[in-house]
Amino acid sequence: MRRTLSIILLAAVVLMGIASSLQAQVTYMTRTTLSAAVSAEDRVITVGSNTGFTVGQFVYIDAESMEITAINGTSITVNRGQLGTGDVGHANSEAVFTGANQHFQQTDPDYGAACAVGVGEALYLPRINQLSGIMWTCITTTWTGTSTALIVYDSTRATLP
Numbered sequence: 001m002r003r004t005l006s007i008i009l010l011a012a013v014v015l016m017g018i019a020s021s022l023q024a025q026v027t028y029m030t031r032t033t034l035s036a037a038v039s040a041e042d043r044v045i046t047v048g049s050n051t052g053f054t055v056g057q058f059v060y061i062d063a064e065s066m067e068i069t070a071i072n073g074t075s076i077t078v079n080r081g082q083l084g085t086g087d088v089g090h091a092n093s094e095a096v097f098t099g100a101n102q103h104f105q106q107t108d109p110d111y112g113a114a115c116a117v118g119v120g121e122a123l124y125l126p127r128i129n130q131l132s133g134i135m136w137t138c139i140t141t142t143w144t145g146t147s148t149a150l151i152v153y154d155s156t157r158a159t160l161p
Contacts, residue, residue: 026118026125029099034061035074038090045076045096053098058082060097061090063133065104083130097128104130109143116141 030052038045038061045059050071053059059066059078064085066078080087083104103124109115115122115138127136127143136145 027099027103027123028125029097029103029128032096032098034090034092034094034096037092040080040087040089043077043080045078045090047074047076047096050074050076057098057100058104060099060104060128060130061094062088063130064088064090065130068098085130097126099124104128106131108132108134108145109136111145112142114141115143 032047032049032051035046035048045061045066047053050073053068053071053076055068055071057068059068059076064081064087065083066080067082068076068078070077083101084106105121105127106129108129109121109127117125117138121127122138125137127138128134129136129145134145136143138144
């Protein structure tokens with residue numbers, strides 16, 4: 001009886017280890033802020049930290065995607081208005097996200113729909129729809145989206161009261 005109990009406990013520990021190693025891993029986008037305002041014509045942006053920035057990746061600032069072409073300290077040279085977005089000005093201290101092309105989306109998941117962190121549409125978080133400017137996150141098991149001035153209901157932008 002004692003041997004059977006030991007075998008069962010050992011099997012449970014092994015299965016728990018396997019289950020935890022099989023859990024999906026989420027990739028969180030690198031986030032920093034602008035250290036200076038950027039005009040629509042600027043091709044160099046200055047960020048608070050260049051950690052996670054790599055030539056060939058993309059930068060997302062307030063509904064504009066940019067491709068990184070060079071990095072010199074915290075000065076990042078970019079091609080503006082990429083992935084279907086336009087060149088616009090950005091204020092100092094604006095949030096800056098960086099990641100590979102596949103980290104950025106052009107569609108929204110359904111607000112309140114089921115999601116699983118690290119799986120499918122929730123593989124990269126936040127899920128940024130670069131065209132609408134809405135940033136989605138998978139909270140518990142449902143999608144929630146927001147941007148600075150707008151909130152999302154059923155993937156439709158609605159002005160806050």
